[in-house]
Amino acid sequence: MLRLEAGRNPHDKALIELVGELSTQSDLFRRHWASQDVRYHRSGRKRLRHPEIGQLDLDFEAMELPGEPGLRLNIYTAASGTPTADGLKLLASWAASQAALPTEGVSARSIE
Numbered sequence: 309m310l311r312l313e314a315g316r317n318p319h320d321k322a323l324i325e326l327v328g329e330l331s332t333q334s335d336l337f338r339r340h341w342a343s344q345d346v347r348y349h350r351s352g353r354k355r356l357r358h359p360e361i362g363q364l365d366l367d368f369e370a371m372e373l374p375g376e377p378g379l380r381l382n383i384y385t386a387a388s389g390t391p392t393a394d395g396l397k398l399l400a401s402w403a404a405s406q407a408a409l410p411t412e413g414v415s416a417r418s419i420e
Contacts, residue, residue, distance in 0.1 A: 311341070316378070354384070361395040 314323055330337045350371075356364045366384040373379045386392035 311344070358395065358399070361399060364392045364395055365390070366392060 310323075310327070314320070314327065317323060327341065331341060351367070351369045354366050354368055356366065358364055364386070366386055368385075369383045371381045371383075373381060386396055
């Protein structure tokens with residue numbers, strides 16, 4: 309995705325500086341960048357590490373948004389019955405419990 313963005317904006321100073329910094333800090337990045345192997349991945353699997361849940365293996369699908377050039381929608385899913393699906397359910401329950409907490413200092417009267 310970084311190379312794709314660099315192709316769209318070849319004179320972007322911040323992007324050029326980022327590539328330079330990454331190239332000096334990482335042999336792996338430098339080799340990958342030099343290979344110029346550009347592929348647009350419309351689907352696949354991403355592995356993320358959440359600080360509380362741990363490893364999450366997510367399948368993804370990417371869709372271009374024709375009404376907004378340059379934007380795309382990524383949808384991430386986990387197969388049911390997997391540790392990743394269980395982890396996502398736990399995260400969702402935490403988010404729901406946080407949303408249910410009253411906001412400090414806000415009452416129904418102050419909202420009216």
